[in-house]
Amino acid sequence: MSVRIRAFDLADTEQVVSLWRSAGLTRPWNDPYRDIERKLAVQPELFRVAIDGDDALVGTVMGGYDGHRGWLYYLATAQTHRGRGIGTALVVDVERMLLGMGCPKVQLMVRPDNAGARGFYAAQGYEPFDTWATGKRLIGD
Numbered sequence: 004m005s006v007r008i009r010a011f012d013l014a015d016t017e018q019v020v021s022l023w024r025s026a027g028l029t030r031p032w033n034d035p036y037r038d039i040e041r042k043l044a045v046q047p048e049l050f051r052v053a054i055d056g057d058d059a060l061v062g063t064v065m066g067g068y069d070g071h072r073g074w075l076y077y078l079a080t081a082q083t084h085r086g087r088g089i090g091t092a093l094v095v096d097v098e099r100m101l102l103g104m105g106c107p108k109v110q111l112m113v114r115p116d117n118a119g120a121r122g123f124y125a126a127q128g129y130e131p132f133d134t135w136a137t138g139k140r141l142i143g144d
């Protein structure tokens with residue numbers, strides 16, 4: 004695989020937002036530019052991207068460790084590059100970084116209609132658990 008994984012760089016911004024849009028990860032209530040800006044202020048090293056060749060951005064994952072659990076967000080592989088192990092490589096990479104920080108467990112939220120992501124994470128050894136997810140917006144985008 005000629006794809007390498009590295010930390011996000013500000014110059015990647017437009018390619019990242021375009022990938023998230025085409026992968027169906029953006030929502031009207033989340034401004035992706037503000038999400039990137041916020042991530043650059045907190046554990047920016049856990050925002051990983053997959054690069055094909057010199058500069059084609061073909062994958063992303065955004066990790067975070069809150070001192071109790073590690074969390075994954077914004078996992079995406081470009082449609083042209085799916086099924087080649089890039090999603091797996093991104094998850095393995097960010098898991099390795101979380102483990103290096105002493106993180107005992109990594110978890111994530113998947114929207115109920117996203118069967119593809121459920122299949123992908125099951126293949127990575129992630130086990131579903133029952134919880135009632137809830138949240139409260141503190142800053143409106």
Ligand SMILES: CC(C)(COP(=O)(O)OP(=O)(O)OC[C@H]1O[C@@H](n2cnc3c(N)ncnc32)[C@H](O)[C@@H]1OP(=O)(O)O)[C@@H](O)C(=O)NCCC(=O)NCCS
Pocket residue numbers: 026027028077078079080081084085086087088089090091092112113114117118119120121122123124126127
């Ligand atoms: C989920 C996603 C990142 C997977 O990326 P990928 O680079 O194609 O993943 P990999 O090639 O590493 O796949 C590894 C394994 O996961 C499983 N898998 C991947 N996509 C799958 C799908 N749509 N349905 C079921 N299983 C899947 C397969 O077992 C696959 O192994 P195989 O190719 O040997 O069969 C990609 O489909 C994507 O970007 N989806 C849209 C965005 C999204 O839903 N992100 C998750 C948000 S929670």
